[in-house]
Amino acid sequence: MFVDRIKVFAQAGSGGRGSVSFRREKFVPKGGPDGGDGGRGGDIILHADRHTDNLSNLFYEPIIKAKSGGHGMGKKMHGRSAPNKIVKVPVGTIVWPAEHIEHQPIVDLTRDRQEFVLCEGGKGGKGNVHFKSSTNRAPREYTEGEEGEQGHFVLELRTIADAGLIGYPNAGKSTLLRKISAARPKVAAYPFTTLHPIIGVIELSEYKRATIADIPGLIEGAHRGVGLGHEFLRHITRCRIFLFVVDVAGSEGRNPIEDVQQLRKELDLYDKRLSERPWFLVANKMDLPEAAENLRALRKQFSKIEIVAISAAKGEGIDELRKKLANWLE
Numbered sequence: 001m002f003v004d005r006i007k008v009f010a011q012a013g014s015g016g017r018g019s020v021s022f023r024r025e026k027f028v029p030k031g032g033p034d035g036g037d038g039g040r041g042g043d044i045i046l047h048a049d050r051h052t053d054n055l056s057n058l059f060y061e062p063i064i065k066a067k068s069g070g071h072g073m074g075k076k077m078h079g080r081s082a083p084n085k086i087v088k089v090p091v092g093t094i095v096w097p098a099e100h101i102e103h104q105p106i107v108d109l110t111r112d113r114q115e116f117v118l119c120e121g122g123k124g125g126k127g128n129v130h131f132k133s134s135t136n137r138a139p140r141e142y143t144e145g146e147e148g149e150q151g152h153f154v155l156e157l158r159t160i161a162d163a164g165l166i167g168y169p170n171a172g173k174s175t176l177l178r179k180i181s182a183a184r185p186k187v188a189a190y191p192f193t194t195l196h197p198i199i200g201v202i203e204l205s206e207y208k209r210a211t212i213a214d215i216p217g218l219i220e221g222a223h224r225g226v227g228l229g230h231e232f233l234r235h236i237t238r239c240r241i242f243l244f245v246v247d248v249a250g251s252e253g254r255n256p257i258e259d260v261q262q263l264r265k266e267l268d269l270y271d272k273r274l275s276e277r278p279w280f281l282v283a284n285k286m287d288l289p290e291a292a293e294n295l296r297a298l299r300k301q302f303s304k305i306e307i308v309a310i311s312a313a314k315g316e317g318i319d320e321l322r323k324k325l326a327n328w329l330e
């Protein structure tokens with residue numbers, strides 16, 4: 001299961017209560033106060049982890065709680081501090097307050113191993129040793145531990161990748177990702193084979209790598225939530241460049257030029273800022289009959305846009321695409 005948005009309730013542990021206790025020893029008739037402090041409650045910590053690719057662990061545990069600290073004890077003994085509760089989330093997780101999502105995020109976890117204390121555990125209370133004074137030698141005062149912080153939050157994943165693949169269903173985006181990276185998205189001859197974003201890592205040179213996100217195919221009306229498009233467009237909002245993948249052979253009876261225009265429009269309607277980002281064309285399915293002719297028309301129509309012709313299925317043009325990608329990402 002792929003979960004990229006979830007509401008959770010988080011509650012850190014409370015501090016333990018301070019203790020009221022008096023020394024009792026043989027030959028020490030009136031031992032003074034010796035009640036120790038309570039221990040700290042556990043924090044709730046979000047930990048960005050690059051091996052975690054979605055938020056499904058929270059689907060099964062939408063209520064996150066850390067344990068409370070132990071109470072203080074006699075002989076000035078402190079209560080035990082509760083362990084922090086560490087929750088692994090994918091890199092690219094944004095945390096919103098549940099009341100107003102998409103306003104001001106609480107945190108954006110963009111780096112691997114980045115940590116954030118979502119809810120702080122309460123401090124332990126003070127034991128009666130702290131309340132001894134010249135006028136009160138046998139204090140019965142203590143304080144309760146502080147309550148742990150708590151709140152409702154929405155966690156949302158916005159995939160982080162250098163480049164995003166955008167295209168109609170069946171254009172061959174996943175086939176391309178399989179050829180160019182070690183990622184293994186499913187490929188099939190029916191639309192919406194890809195149901196959630198998948199990231200592939202591409203070796204550009206010996207030292208350089210790039211990440212590419214394959215998202216479910218877009219169709220007309222995607223910005224309004226038709227198909228799977230809208231749900232997943234936010235996963236490309238962080239890409240630096242976009243690769244529009246088209247079936248240049250028009251093998252499903254569509255026109256590649258219209259496809260590109262429609263995809264551009266959907267992106268623009270979704271978020272104007274995205275349509276201003278650098279983009280390139282990948283003309284796929286060059287192995288099919290109509291492709292060469294359509295490619296000429298495509299080049300004419302989009303003369304200012306760089307176009308790389310490939311056959312993802314046959315693995316043709318992949319090396320050139322890899323080289324171009326390195327340039328585009330410079």
Ligand SMILES: Nc1nc2c(ncn2[C@@H]2O[C@H](COP(=O)(O)OP(=O)(O)OP(=O)(O)O)[C@@H](O)[C@H]2O)c(=O)[nH]1
Nearest residue numbers: 169170171172173174175188192193194217312313
């Ligand atoms: N002839 C030919 N067929 C291809 C090529 N690339 C992909 N295909 C086929 O096109 C179909 C769709 O490929 P996918 O890679 O699943 O397409 P997609 O864009 O990921 O589709 P969705 O996940 O549904 O959006 C499959 O049957 C592929 O085998 C190509 O270069 N040439």
Ligand SMILES: [Mg+2]
Nearest residue numbers: 173174193194
């Ligand atoms: Mg796919």
